[in-house]
Amino acid sequence: xxxxxxxxxxxxxxxxxxxxxxxxxxxxxxxxxxxxxxxxxxxxxxxxxxxxxxxxxxxxxxxxxxxxxxxxxxxxxxxxxxxxxxxxxxxxxxxxxxxxxxxxxxxxxxxxxxxxxxxxxxxxxxxxxxxxxxxxxxxxxxxxxxxxxxxxxxxxxxxxxxxxxxxxxxxxxxxxxxxxxxxxxxxxxxxxxxxxxxxxxxxxxxxxxxxxxxxxxxxxxxxxxxxxxxxxxxxxxxxxxxxxxxxxxxxxxxxxxxxxxxxxxxxxxxxxxxxxxxxxxxxxxxx
Amino acid sequence: xxxxxxxxxxxxxxxxxxxxxxxxxxxxxxxxxxxxxxxxxxxxxxxxxxxxxxxxxxxxxxxxxxxxxxxxxxxxxxxxxxxxxxxxxxxxxxxxxxxxxxxxxxxxxxxxxxxxxxxxxxxxxxxxxxxxxxxxxxxxxxxxxxxxxxxxxxxxxxxxxxxxxxxxxxxxxxxxxxxxxxxxxxxxxxxxxxxxxxxxxxxxxxxxxxxxxxxxxxxxxxxxxxxxxxxxxxxxxxxxxxxxxxxxxxxxxxxxxxxxxxxxxxxxxxxxxxxxxxxxxxxxxxxxxxxxxxxxxxxxxxxxxxxxxxxxxxxxxxxxxxxxxxxxxxxxxxxxxxxxxxxxxxxxxxxxxxxxxxxxxxxxxxxxxxxxxxxxxxxxxxxxxxxxxxxxxxxxxxxxxxxxxxxxxxxxxxxxxxxxxxxxxxxxxxxxxxxxxxxxxxxx
Numbered sequence: 157x158x159x160x161x162x163x164x165x166x167x168x169x170x171x172x173x174x175x176x177x178x179x180x181x182x183x184x185x186x187x188x189x190x191x192x193x194x195x196x197x198x199x200x201x202x203x204x205x206x207x208x209x210x211x212x213x214x215x216x217x218x219x220x221x222x223x224x225x226x227x228x229x230x231x232x233x234x235x236x237x238x239x240x241x242x243x244x245x246x247x248x249x250x251x252x253x254x255x256x257x258x259x260x261x262x263x264x265x266x267x268x269x270x271x272x273x274x275x276x277x278x279x280x281x282x283x284x285x286x287x288x289x290x291x292x293x294x295x296x297x298x299x300x301x302x303x304x305x306x307x308x309x310x311x312x313x314x315x316x317x318x319x320x321x322x323x324x325x326x327x328x329x330x331x332x333x334x335x336x337x338x339x340x341x342x343x344x345x346x347x348x349x350x351x352x353x354x355x356x357x358x359x360x361x362x363x364x365x366x367x368x369x370x371x372x373x374x375x376x377x378x379x380x381x382x383x384x385x386x387x388x389x390x391x392x393x394x395x396x397x398x399x400x401x402x403x404x405x406x407x408x409x410x411x412x413x414x415x416x417x418x419x420x421x422x423x424x425x426x427x428x429x430x431x432x433x434x435x436x437x438x439x440x441x442x443x
Numbered sequence: 444x445x446x447x448x449x450x451x452x453x454x455x456x457x458x459x460x461x462x463x464x465x466x467x468x469x470x471x472x473x474x475x476x477x478x479x480x481x482x483x484x485x486x487x488x489x490x491x492x493x494x495x496x497x498x499x500x501x502x503x504x505x506x507x508x509x510x511x512x513x514x515x516x517x518x519x520x521x522x523x524x525x526x527x528x529x530x531x532x533x534x535x536x537x538x539x540x541x542x543x544x545x546x547x548x549x550x551x552x553x554x555x556x557x558x559x560x561x562x563x564x565x566x567x568x569x570x571x572x573x574x575x576x577x578x579x580x581x582x583x584x585x586x587x588x589x590x591x592x593x594x595x596x597x598x599x600x601x602x603x604x605x606x607x608x609x610x611x612x613x614x615x616x617x618x619x620x621x622x623x624x625x626x627x628x629x630x631x632x633x634x635x636x637x638x639x640x641x642x643x644x645x646x647x648x649x650x651x652x653x654x655x656x657x658x659x660x661x662x663x664x665x666x667x668x669x670x671x672x673x674x675x676x677x678x679x680x681x682x683x684x685x686x687x688x689x690x691x692x693x694x695x696x697x698x699x700x701x702x703x704x705x706x707x708x709x710x711x712x713x714x715x716x717x718x719x720x721x722x723x724x725x726x727x728x729x730x731x732x733x734x735x736x737x738x739x740x741x742x743x744x745x746x747x748x749x750x751x752x753x754x755x756x757x758x759x760x761x762x763x764x765x766x767x768x769x770x771x772x773x774x775x776x777x778x779x780x781x782x783x784x785x786x787x788x789x790x791x792x793x794x795x796x797x798x799x800x801x802x803x804x805x806x807x808x809x810x811x812x813x814x815x816x817x818x819x820x821x822x823x824x825x826x827x828x829x830x831x832x833x834x835x836x837x838x839x840x841x842x843x844x845x846x847x848x849x850x851x852x853x854x855x856x857x858x859x860x861x862x863x864x865x866x867x868x869x870x871x872x873x874x875x876x877x878x879x880x881x882x883x884x885x886x887x
Contacts, residue, residue, distance in 0.1 A: 163444075164539025164618045164648070169523065171530055189566040197552065275549035277526035278567050437529040441456060 175433055184279045194269070194286025198261070217294040218301070221249060228373045237375050239317050239404060243305060248372040250298045251399035255334035255392055256363055257291025262342030263359065266350035270443045280436045281429075284342040291338070295331070319405020327402035334395045337421045343428030347435035351442050372396055376409075388413035391420045444538060446503040446619060446650040447524070452533035453495040454519050493519040497533075497676045499669060503618070503648040506641065508655065508665035508682050510689050513798060513822050515671040517654045521545055521621045524652065539618020539648075542568055544625045547608050547826055553597040557588055557607055560596060564611050578614045585640070586610035601732050601827045606633060613640055616647075623654045624730050624824050638664060656822055657729025658686050693820075711749060711813065715742040715780065717801050717820045722786075733794060733827030733840065737787040741801055745775045749807050753783050756800040759838040764797065772806055790842040792825040799823070 221242075228234045229241025236244035265283035266273065273280060310316050318324075348355045370392045371379070379387050387393045394409045394417040401408045408414070494516040501507055509517050522528045524535065525543040543549075550567045551560050561582055565575040583589050586606040588599075596604060609625060620641075641651055641664075655661055661668055661682055668682035670689045677692075678685050718727040720740045731737050741753055750772040757764040767785060775781065801817040 166536065166538050169526065169530060169535040169537075171532060183569070186569045186571075187566065189572065190563075193563050193566060200554070272550055272567075274522075274527060275546045276543060276567055278569070440528050 175430065177429070180279070180281075180429075180433065184281055187279050187282055190278060190282045191286045191289075194265070194283065195289030198268070198287055198290040213293055214297060217249075217253070217297045221246060221298070221301075224249075224373065234374050235378065237377070237404075237406070240309065240313070243302075243309065243317060244375070244400075245373060246298055246302055246305065247400050247403050248396055250295050250302065251330060251334060251396040252367060252370065252372045252392070253295040253298060254292070254331045255338045255395065256367070257294050258288040258335050258338035259291070259341050259345075260356070260359065260363070261291035262288035262339055263345045263349045264356065265342065266346045266439060267353075267356075270350055274440050274443060280439075281343070281432060284346045285339065288335070288339060288342065292335075318403060321405060323402050323405060323408075325402075326408075327399055330395050330399040330402065333417060333421060334392065337391055337395075337424065340421060340425035340428045343425070343432040347432065347439045350439055366390075366392065369393075370396055375400075388416065391417035444503070445500045445536075446505070446538055446648070447501040447652075448536040449500070450498050450534045450536075452497045452520075452523060452530050452535060454493045454516075454523060454528060455531040456491045456493055457489070492674050494523070494530075494671075494674045497671070497674075499676065499679050501650050501652075501667075503538075503650055504645040505667055506645065506651040506653060506665045508653050508661035508668035508685075509671065510655065510658070510661055510668055510686065511671035511677075512693065513819060514673070516674040517671055518545070518623065519674075520671070521623060521652065521654060524619070525621055537619060540568075540616065541619045541621065542612050542615050542617035543621040544608065544612050545621060545623045547605065547625060551596060551604075551608065554595055556593045556595055557583075557586075557599075558592050560607075561611055565615060568615055570615055574615075582607075582610045582614045585614065585636075601734065602633070605826070609637055613637075613644065616644075618648060618650065620649060620651045622651060624656070655729050657727060658690060659727045660729055662686050711746055711805050711807070712751065712803065712815065713744040713746070714801060714803060714815060714817050714820075715744050717741050717799065717817060719821065719823050720784075730824040730826055731792070733792050733825050734789050736789045737792065737825075739785040739787070739799065739821075741783040741785070741803075743781045743783060743803070745778055745781060747778060748774075748776050749805055750774045751806070752804045753785070754802040754804070755785050756802070757787075758798045758800065759793075759795055760798070762838055764838045772804070791839055793838055793840040794825060794827050795838065796822060796824045 225242040225245050229236065229245065234241065262284040265285070265287035266280060268287055269283050272278075273283070306316055306318055345355060345359060349359075367373075370390060371387065376384070376387055376393065376397050388409060394413045397409045398414065400406060497516075497520065509520065511517055519528065521543070522545065523530050524537070525541060525545060527543075527545075550564050552563065555563065561579065562572070562575055565572075583592060586603070586609075588603055588607055591599065591603065596607075599607070605625075612620060612622075641649065645651075653661070653665060665682040667680065668685035669679045670677040670685050672692075678688050718740045719729070719731055720726060720738045721728050722736045722738055725740075727740075739755055741755075743751065743753075745751070752769045752772040754766065754768040756766045767787075769783065769785075773783075798819055799821040801820050803815040803817075805813040805815065807813070
């Protein structure tokens with residue numbers, strides 16, 4: 157639909173209108189401001205009707221971190237290479253939560269706006285993208301905690317632990333990879349999450365399983381040598397280990413693992429884009 | 444160049460057991476149906492064609508009325524054109540920007556200010572920010588809300604809300620505007636302004652599809668009309684004749700029901716029309732603000748002296764809101780036309796669509812009684828200020844007054860548990876009285 161005052165643009169609707177990826181991308185670009193609107197809306201309403209209000213933003217991510225450090229690091233004595241276990245878990249959690257939260261929230265994008273999309277057309281891919289923003293709260297809180305803890309360890313242990321080198325600049329790239337994977341998977345799941353609520357509960361279960369096979373609460377070096385190669389098939393293992401490597405100055409995952417992870421994200425994204433397109437128009441019939 | 448060309452459009456819904464259960468609440472059936480079937484066996488889903496073989500063309504600058512009883516496919520047609528649902532078959536070719544006002548203020552967020560909502564709504568229609576900046580004052584001018592531009596919509600009156608919604612839509616310079624009942628709501632002066640504006644835009648080539656149950660509005664506003672009935676296009680043409688045909692058909696189907704002797708009743712009395720009328724000037728209206736009395740006017744043609752009692756049922760889909768009978772039979776001494784008016788007090792209805800049934804009991808001097816049914820004779824929308832709607836629910840929303848008062852402990856009345864205990868002594872069966880538990884809040 158053009159905005160020119162002259163001849164109005166022609167459009168056509170039919171059941172099967174084919175898959176025009178470039179046109180879809182153009183359309184999404186035209187509606188891009190909605191991503192910010194939906195993201196903001198989700199922040200405003202997040203803790204609107206709770207007693208503790210914004211305090212929840214801190215409590216929710218911190219509680220599992222503290223409990224996890226006590227149980228895994230304290231009681232079970234999981235090794236954490238050469239840094240305190242709390243710091244080890246904190247850095248791993250930043251990377252993991254840059255994937256976990258955005259996927260779970262992004263997947264709910266359509267479900268949360270189901271009233272709107274039965275009244276009004278908008279490119280629905282905007283919805284997972286906007287809703288995803290809410291999932292970034294937890295990794296951001298963890299990053300804040302990290303910035304507070306580093307001077308503390310400098311004071312108590314006499315070392316920063318943070319390795320200041322060019323490698324540190326790769327840290328945000330790993331987070332970006334995690335978020336891209338989360339968005340790609342949200343494209344796969346969000347239509348189903350809108351149609352049946354069970355999907356979300358199943359996914360939460362699946363994600364906790366995925367976290368245990370990812371070196372978040374333990375270092376990848378704990379995995380027996382003969383299984384090590386299989387670990388890198390999991391793109392999140394590469395992300396988490398890579399992020400830890402960037403922060404602490406440890407060895408990165410092998411280059412082939414990084415390339416594989418990037419390749420996996422691209423494949424999941426492109427197939428997710430196509431699959432989303434396949435399902436989206438039927439979803440409004442099934443809400 | 445046509446503004447809109449619709450070719451053989453059809454929309455099929457498959458009612459699987461799950462979707463069917465939502466409508467009929469057949470929980471038991473659902474449980475039976477959910478028993479897993481042997482491999483390879485399937486329950487064929489029931490098909491429902493909400494719309495089929497509908498074709499028409501609209502010239503730019505036309506205001507086209509869409510009429511028909513509930514479930515005729517009017518909303519489905521609008522939703523297809525708005526790209527909300529995809530047609531199962533057929534093809535639509537259109538020209539230019541489509542803006543939908545399918546639900547009043549869909550996409551408005553009552554917690555945000557008018558300013559923010561204007562930008563958000565424009566973004567939802569994919570309109571560039573600069574265009575909204577240019578049009579911003581014009582939008583406020585038309586809506587007459589300059590002083591409130593930064594206050595959240597939840598503090599708006601229903602009139603302001605309505606004006607804003609319309610103003611945003613019309614100022615997005617649509618080529619095709621899809622309006623569901625909206626042009627029929629609001630006060631007369633605002634309606635006039637809307638129509639004037641629509642007419643101006645019509646010269647520019649604006650096409651309007653206007654769905655309404657208000658036949659007087661259709662004939663007043665629209666040059667052309669289309670009549671849909673159970674998903675089929677019955678008639679398309681100039682609005683006067685289409686409305687006439689539709690009204691005739693509706694009245695014919697009203698005259699009889701399975702348990703009435705139509706011929707007999709027709710000789711006694713006829714329900715000429717059932718209308719919602721404005722309390723101010725008696726004009727027929729298609730929607731009513733929740734804070735205004737609802738007047739249902741039943742026009743009867745009495746063919747011989749007799750006693751008649753009317754009864755009005757108000758429903759939301761299949762849920763009865765209430766049934767209100769006329770207090771007693773009214774004796775009509777003379778033949779002629781009579782208006783029976785039922786006034787439902789303001790601040791009772793919720794912001795939703797209602798259906799109205801009318802039943803007329805006729806008592807002849809011989810003492811025999813007859814029944815004339817007019818089922819689903821009217822549907823209308825109640826609208827109002829959507830203030831803090833988060834926790835409001837239900838088919839009615841009366842204005843409930845709440846109060847809190849501090850009390851001394853000694854003045855406290857005996858608790859319900861003590862009363863229940865006494866009752867239990869007298870009647871052991873009282874134990875089986877179910878206790879009401881606090882409803883569980885659904886997890887989000």
